[in-house]
Structures are given as structure tokens and as C-alpha cells.
Amino acid sequence: MKKLRRKFYNRDTLIVAKELLGKYIIYKKDNCEYIVKIVETEAYMGIKDKACHSYNNKKTKRNEIMYGNCGILYVYLIYGMYYCANIVTREKDVPEAVLIRAAEPVKGLENMSTNRYGKDYNELNKKEITGLTNGPGKLCKALGIDKLNNGDDLCSYNIYLAEGEHEEFEICSSSRINIDYAEEYKDCPWRFYIKDNLYVSKK
DNA sequence: CTACGGATTTTCT
DNA sequence: GAAAATCCGTAGT
Numbered sequence: 074m075k076k077l078r079r080k081f082y083n084r085d086t087l088i089v090a091k092e093l094l095g096k097y098i099i100y101k102k103d104n105c106e107y108i109v110k111i112v113e114t115e116a117y118m119g120i121k122d123k124a125c126h127s128y129n130n131k132k133t134k135r136n137e138i139m140y141g142n143c144g145i146l147y148v149y150l151i152y153g154m155y156y157c158a159n160i161v162t163r164e165k166d167v168p169e170a171v172l173i174r175a176a177e178p179v180k181g182l183e184n185m186s187t188n189r190y191g192k193d194y195n196e197l198n199k200k201e202i203t204g205l206t207n208g209p210g211k212l213c214k215a216l217g218i219d220k221l222n223n224g225d226d227l228c229s230y231n232i233y234l235a236e237g238e239h240e241e242f243e244i245c246s247s248s249r250i251n252i253d254y255a256e257e258y259k260d261c262p263w264r265f266y267i268k269d270n271l272y273v274s275k276k
Numbered sequence: 277c278t279a280c281g282g283a284t285t286t287t288c289t
Numbered sequence: 290g291a292a293a294a295t296c297c298g299t300a301g302t
Contacts, residue, residue, distance in 0.1 A: 115294070124294070135287060153285035155295050172294060210295045251294060278302080289291085 074099070074235035079228050082143035086162045086169040090116035091265050093160070093171060095240055097179065100216055100232045105184045107216050109176035109206060110237070113266040113273050115249045117159070119169040124255035127168035138224055139168035146232070148213070148223040155210030156219050160227065160234075174250070174264070176206045177272045178215070185215040207272045243268040250275060 074097060082089060093114050100107045117125040119139075126136040126149075138147045139161055147159040147170050159170040178185055185205050186194040197205075206212045213219065227233050246262040253259055266273045 117294075126294085131288095133288070149294090150286055152283085152293055152295050154283070157294060159294085174294085204296095208295070249294075254292090255294095278300105280298105280300085282298095283296090285293100287291105287293090 074237060076228075077144075077234045077236065079142075079144045081234075082160065082162050082227075083164055084162065086116045086118055086171060087263065089160075089162045090114045090171045090263070091244060093173070093234075094244060094265055094267050095237065095242060097235045097237055098173075098176065098216075098232075099235055100218075102217055102231070103184070105181050107181035107184065108179040109212070109216070110179055111173055111176050112270040113173075113175035114264070115172040115174055116263040116265075117170050117172060118261075118263065119163075119167060122255070122261075123258040124249060124252040125169070130168075132168075136168065139170055140166055144227045146218075146222055146225040146227060148218060148220060148225075150220065151210065156213040157209045158213050158218050158222070172209060173212060174209050175266070175272050175274045176212055177270065178206055184217075188217050189215050203271055208274045242270075247276070 093111050096111050098109050120130045127139050143161050145161045147161050151157050159172045161170050163169045182194045206215045225232050245266050245268050247264045248260045249264045
């Protein structure tokens with residue numbers, strides 16, 4: 074599979090969010106190779122976007138990664154219990170990113186099952202199988218992504234994104250999930266997902 | 277099928 | 290001290 078280069082990420086964040094659909098995340102950890110296909114993303118559009126951590130150019134210890142180079146993972150803890158994985162876009166000092174909301178498991182299913190439920194993949198019922206990676210917190214749990222992955226370079230060997238075979242699918246968009254506080258930005262159609270894919274988190 | 281509340285803790289004000 | 294880019298179980302339709 075063809076690895077995505079740095080300049081893929083240094084483009085308009087909405088374009089990157091859309092083009093990330095269908096791409097593969099390859100992550101090597103604990104002697105296991107995890108592969109998932111991205112099926113749902115959300116764009117966070119930086120200093121003007123009230124839903125974005127960097128709204129109004131706010132810079133904190135948590136979000137400083139967004140102000141750095143693109144093609145880097147931004148991971149943070151949400152609601153005290155789950156992690157969310159984002160990919161930083163644009164050039165340095167333009168703090169935008171794409172949240173990876175959901176993915177389809179491709180390889181490393183046994184390990185994902187253990188990470189999520191503490192049991193074998195072949196013991197999972199149908200709901201547990203789709204529940205492996207159909208949400209931002211679930212995806213991180215399945216892949217074992219946590220705080221330590223904040224700042225990981227996606228143009229490296231252990232973790233990177235790649236293009237698969239050319240594949241036809243229809244892209245849907247909608248408003249983003251759980252950002253009611255974002256006022257006039259809460260209805261922007263900046264969430265993208267692959268139509269009819271089983272692992273999309275909602276609708 | 278949808279709707280609600282509780283869990284849990286880091287981060288920022 | 291409040292909020293948070295979530296998830297899950299339970300209850301109701």
C-alpha cells in the first residue's frame with residue numbers, strides 16, 4: 074500500500090477530511106499490526122470555528138500540537154474516560170485538524186477485540202463486532218491509542234496512513250456530532266462518512 | 277427504534 | 290468548580 078506523504082495533510086482541511094475516507098491506518102504495536110479503513114471524519118477549522126479547541130487562537134498545553142507541523146496525531150482525553158484521535162492539517166501555526174470518528178477493522182481483529190472487550194473475536198455478537206471501532210473513543214480503545222500517542226508522526230514507520238486499491242463509494246456529509254455549544258458553527262456540514270458503511274457511528 | 281442519565285478525570289477558568 | 294469532539298445500559302414507544 075502506498076504511504077501518504079506529508080504534503081497530503083498540508084491542504085484545505087475540508088478536502089483532507091473528505092479524502093481521508095477509504096484510507097488505511099497502519100499501526101504497529103506490541104508485535105501486532107493493526108489496520109483499519111477510515112469511514113467517518115470531522116473537520117475542525119481552526120481559529121474561526123467555535124467547535125474547535127483552537128478557536129480564537131487559543132493555545133494551551135493540550136492543543137499545542139495543532140499549532141505544529143501537519144501529519145501529526147493529536148490525541149486528547151474526553152469526558153474523563155475516552156481518547157479521541159485527530160490528524161493535524163495545514164502548515165505550522167494554522168491550528169486545524171481532522172477527527173477520525175470511525176473505521177472498519179481490517180487486520181489485528183483479535184487484538185482489537187481484547188482491547189475493547191477482553192474476549193476473543195469469535196465470541197463477539199453482531200453488535201459487539203460493529204461496536205469495535207464505530208466511534209472515536211471506541212476506535213482509540215480498539216487500537217490502544219492513548220495520551221502517549223499525542224504527537225506521533227504519521228509519516229513514520231510504526232504508524233502511518235496509506236492508500237488502498239481504488240474503491241468506489243459515495244460520500245455523505247452532515248453537521249458534526251456533540252458540539253451543541255458551537256453556536257453558528259454547530260450546523261456546518263463538516264462531518265463526512267462513507268454511505269451505507271456498517272461502521273459509521275450514526276445515521 | 278429513540279431518549280435519557282451516569283461514569284470519570286483532565287484541563288482550563 | 291465546571292465543562293468536555295463519548296459510551297453504555299436501561300427504560301419507554
